[in-house]
Amino acid sequence: MPIDYLKSGKYKVLSDSDLHEIHYATLEVLDEIGVRVEYKPALELMRDHGCRVDFDKRIVQIPEYVLKNALSTAPSRFTLYGKKPEFDVKVDIQAIYTIGGSSALSVLDLDGNRRPATKQDLSDLTRLQDALENLHIMHAIVIPQDIEQEGFDRILFSIVMKNTGRNYYSQGMGAPSIRDQVDMASVILGSTEEVKRKPIFTIVVCLTSPLVQAGIRVEEIMESAKYNIPLYVEADAQPGATTPITLAGTLVEQSANILCGIALAQMANPGTPCIYAIASGILDMATMNYSGGAPETTLLHSATAQVAHYYNLPFQGGTGIDATISDAQAGYERALQVLGCALSGVNFIHLSVGMMEQMLMASYEQCVIDNEILGAALHIAKGIEVNRETLAVDVIKEVGPGGNFLAHDHTLKNFRKVNWFPMITNRKKWDDWMIDGGKDMRQRANEKAKEVLTKHHPQYLSDDVAQEIDKMAESAQRTAIENARSVLL
Numbered sequence: 119m120p121i122d123y124l125k126s127g128k129y130k131v132l133s134d135s136d137l138h139e140i141h142y143a144t145l146e147v148l149d150e151i152g153v154r155v156e157y158k159p160a161l162e163l164m165r166d167h168g169c170r171v172d173f174d175k176r177i178v179q180i181p182e183y184v185l186k187n188a189l190s191t192a193p194s195r196f197t198l199y200g201k202k203p204e205f206d207v208k209v210d211i212q213a214i215y216t217i218g219g220s221s222a223l224s225v226l227d228l229d230g231n232r233r234p235a236t237k238q239d240l241s242d243l244t245r246l247q248d249a250l251e252n253l254h255i256m257h258a259i260v261i262p263q264d265i266e267q268e269g270f271d272r273i274l275f276s277i278v279m280k281n282t283g284r285n286y287y288s289q290g291m292g293a294p295s296i297r298d299q300v301d302m303a304s305v306i307l308g309s310t311e312e313v314k315r316k317p318i319f320t321i322v323v324c325l326t327s328p329l330v331q332a333g334i335r336v337e338e339i340m341e342s343a344k345y346n347i348p349l350y351v352e353a354d355a356q357p358g359a360t361t362p363i364t365l366a367g368t369l370v371e372q373s374a375n376i377l378c379g380i381a382l383a384q385m386a387n388p389g390t391p392c393i394y395a396i397a398s399g400i401l402d403m404a405t406m407n408y409s410g411g412a413p414e415t416t417l418l419h420s421a422t423a424q425v426a427h428y429y430n431l432p433f434q435g436g437t438g439i440d441a442t443i444s445d446a447q448a449g450y451e452r453a454l455q456v457l458g459c460a461l462s463g464v465n466f467i468h469l470s471v472g473m474m475e476q477m478l479m480a481s482y483e484q485c486v487i488d489n490e491i492l493g494a495a496l497h498i499a500k501g502i503e504v505n506r507e508t509l510a511v512d513v514i515k516e517v518g519p520g521g522n523f524l525a526h527d528h529t530l531k532n533f534r535k536v537n538w539f540p541m542i543t544n545r546k547k548w549d550d551w552m553i554d555g556g557k558d559m560r561q562r563a564n565e566k567a568k569e570v571l572t573k574h575h576p577q578y579l580s581d582d583v584a585q586e587i588d589k590m591a592e593s594a595q596r597t598a599i600e601n602a603r604s605v606l607l
Contacts, residue, residue, distance in 0.1 A: 120204045121254050125212035126499040127463025131421040137428050140369050145182050147374040152179035153329045157336035160382055167385045180378060188381035191388035194430045198255065198285040198348060199316045201306070201578050205283045207254055209391070211427050214460055214499060216492055217287055217434070218247045219259035219472040222480035226443070228564055232479065235260035237277060239480075242571055243472065244281035246485050249574040252492035253471055256282040258289075259480045269598030275299050275319070276584075276591035279306065283578045286319040287350070291598065292334045296321060296341040298594040302587045306579060314346045322350040322395065325375045327360035339379055343387035350434050350466075351379040352395035356408060357418070359401040365418050372396055373425055380431070394426035395434035397468060399476075408476050410437035410469075411451030419455075420462035427463065434466035435459055438477035444484045444560045448474065452484075452491050460499035467492075486563040486570075490542055497538040508532075542566055 132140070152170075155161055155178045165171040168184040198207040207215055225235045225243070243259045258274040265273055271291050278286050279302070290296050299321075303313045321342045323335045342349050353372040355361040361368040380392045398418055399410040409415060419435035426433035436459050441448035452470075459467045469477065470492060472485035502508075513528045523529050542562040544551055557565075579587070 121207060121215070123208060124214045124496060124500060125463075126214055126460055126501070127212060127423075127427075128499075128501065129420060129458070129461035129463075130424065131417060131462065132424045136366075137424060140366065140373065140425055141428060143370045144373040144377065145185070147329075147370060148180040148185060148378065149182065150179070151329065151374075152177040153331060153375060153378040154178075155331045155336055155378070155382075156333040157331075157340075160331075160336045160340060163340075163385050164382060178378065180381060185377060185381055188384040189377070189429055189431075191384045192380055192392050192431060193389060194432065196348065196391040197316075198320060199318050200285050201283045201318060205285065207285055209393075209432050209465065211430060211432050211465065212463065213465055214463070214496065215254040215466050216252060216456075216470045217255040217436070217466050217468045218253050218257045218470070219243075219438075219480050219485070220257040220287070220469055220477070221289075222260045222473060222478060223263060224475075224479040225260060226474070226479055226481040226483070228482050228567060234263035235480065236264045237262040237273070240274065240277050241281055243480060243482065243485065244278050245574055245576070246482065246567055246570050247471055248282040248284065248576060249570045250471065250485065250489040252489045252496060254284065255287050255466065256284040257287040257469075259472055259485075266595065266599055268602045269295075269595035271295050272298050272302075272591040272594040272598070275302055276587045279303075279318075279587060280579055280584050281576070283576065287322060288319045289322050289324075290338045290342075293337040293341040294594075294598070294601075296338055296345070296347065298590070300345050300347070301594075302590050305586050305590065306583055310345070317345070317347050320348040320350060320393075322352055323379060324352050324354055324397075325379055327353055327355045327375060328371050329375055331375070331379060336379075336382065339383050340386045343383045343390040346387065346390060348391035348393065349380075349383055350393045350395040351376050351383070352397060352434070355396065355398040356401045357398075357414070358403065361398075365414065365421065368398065368418060369421060369425055372398065372422065377429070392431065393434050393466065394422075394429070394431040395466075395468070396422050397435075397437045398422075399437050407440075409440055410476060411440040411447075411455065413454065416455050416458040419464060420458050423459075423462045423464045432465040433463075434468050435464040436466075436468035436470055438469050438473035438475075440474075440476055442475045442479070444474075444481060444487055444563065448484060449487070449491070449559075452488055453495065456488075456492055457495040457498060460495045482567045483560055483563040486542060486566045487559060490540055493540065494538060 170179040357368045361371040402409040439451040471488045
């Protein structure tokens with residue numbers, strides 16, 4: 119089934135004058151304070167494009183005209199490709215899509231055990247998400263702990279590619295990692311040129327707040343741009359810790375950091391698809407923990423959508439929730455988060471499936487529950503269609519006062535268009551619910567996850583290609599491990 123095109127953006131946190139003030143403050147930060155860019159080739163490139171560069175301090179100051187020139191080549195419309203056309207994602211600054219969970223180190227399995235994530239979990243959780251109709255872009259939901267951690271990204275690439283047809287939201291570990299992933303994608307697509315033309319994966323680059331771009335991340339920006347691999351340029355801010363406690367101040371810091379990264383990508387290769395991205399969450403002053411489920415976090419993501427769209431850039435927002443099991447807290451945190459993002463026009467609702475315990479843990483059951491919540495949230499975001507057919511004046515005339523619409527052709531024709539049909543939500547009364555076993559949502563999600571994992575065994579790659587990318591991933595990881603050890607020696 120093709121991925122639906124849905125647009126929203128009805129909820130606005132900021133006024134036009136607010137956006138102008140945030141923009142001017144961002145320009146002031148970029149021009150007068152600058153960003154620390156810890157990679158000499160990037161410093162040289164940015165100097166050549168008109169930035170003021172202090173090579174000793176590795177500080178780049180970006181004048182307004184330089185920023186404007188760079189952003190002018192950043193596209194606002196492009197496609198993120200799946201392995202099949204039905205999985206293609208048409209990107210603009212109105213469409214809404216979802217992205218799966220990412221990089222948890224632990225899982226809550228279907229037997230109720232919290233334990234370190236394994237390669238088998240990554241395979242199974244990818245298959246599970248692949249079967250969810252409200253998941254549009256795949257991430258590696260866990261980082262297996264039963265493999266060497268150096269070069270883990272290559273192993274993630276091969277496992278995820280075998281288990282989903284969706285575009286893969288990947289991550290790197292420097293320029294060699296990007297090249298290795300391009301090589302593996304070339305085996306799948308047939309050539310490097312085809313990867314450049316229709317990349318089936320993207321790279322997320324996580325910047326450091328306040329105003330730091332680590333060398334390894336900058337390498338990834340420049341290497342991805344070389345191959346035309348779309349980039350999520352992401353700031354992971356924590357108001358009160360790494361950015362000002364005020365959300366307005368955080369919006370300024372985020373914007374300066376992200377726009378600097380996007381400008382660099384455009385300098386490296388004009389036209390490189392870039393997505394303005396955050397996974398920010400507040401610092402909870404009671405526990406001193408990151409909080410993705412806080413209402414302030416959703417408010418920040420909603421506002422950031424407006425800031426990104428101010429620059430005509432698509433936006434990724436969203437983060438994990440704080441709950442540790444699939445309980446009422448998990449439900450309300452996820453529902454408020456994804457509904458806020460959907461209504462405010464977040465183009466990519468990130469980490470929207472399965473992530474719990476402040477992104478430390480992935481839950482099989484929560485994957486299924488989150489799919490249900492996303493379905494409801496996206497249905498609300500569609501709004502109400504008003505036309506002659508939906509106003510139904512002629513139907514009201516036919517039925518008349520005291521009549522019944524249930525048997526009318528208009529109801530039969532339209533009920534599947536206007537009603538949302540849940541998969542695991544209970545709408546039965548007590549006695550009927552008890553006849554069905556009296557199961558709560560977590561139990562129903564557990565059963566559904568087991569059913570999906572029993573039945574859903576897609577084969578998106580031929581055996582030969584799957585074996586080849588496995589070998590390439592293992593070889594690339596060995597090289598990464600050897601290089602890391604040689605540095606230590």
